[in-house]
Amino acid sequence: SQQGEEDPQALSIQEGENATMNCSYKTSINNLQWYRQNSGRGLVHLILIRSNEREKHSGRLRVTLDTSKKSSSLLITASRAADTASYFCATDVGSSNTGKLIFGQGTTLQVKP
């Protein structure tokens, strides 16, 4: 099963509303990252949070990490139509140092104007 699993799988909101996406993982990690992918395009790195951090902000993005629950959330405030995309969380595999990232299945966000 996936190291990273996200919910919801799909989310549709109105412009101006907040969007919250959740990610759960199974093993210990050193860091967790969130990426955005517009349809048919490449990945855009959004934010990285380390295992000793609980919350991080970047512009309209807020990421939280709860290592006791092995979960993270991404909050996008005051959403815009341009935020329409798929969002993925990705983790390392903790004790392993090969550097491979384990991605979740993603949350597809639609922001209606």
Next chain:
Amino acid sequence: NAGVMQNPRHLVRRRGQEARLRCSPMKGHSHVYWYRQLPEEGLKFMVYLQKENIIDESGMPKERFSAEFPKEGPSILRIQQVVRGDSAAYFCASSPLAGSTDTQYFGPGTRLTVL
């Protein structure tokens, strides 16, 4: 400093043909990771290479797939005798550091379509 380059961006092959995907890492990066993204799914790790060495190929299918990162030139992901199930987007990422997940930079991907 140019980003990670991948070519071609789109590749169409018929079943049974070979596909060669190229990844040029960022300048100064000697570590390359390949990932595959099937339609409607997240990225799946395939292989991690350093110059002239395969470090971790735990995500590579056992047959038909191979990867290399020669001393000179781009990293190549090679798929022999392609089948329809190989249709996917293939991304590479490069890093200046060994075994680092927080310094990986992704390329734009190659979208492979097998007819």
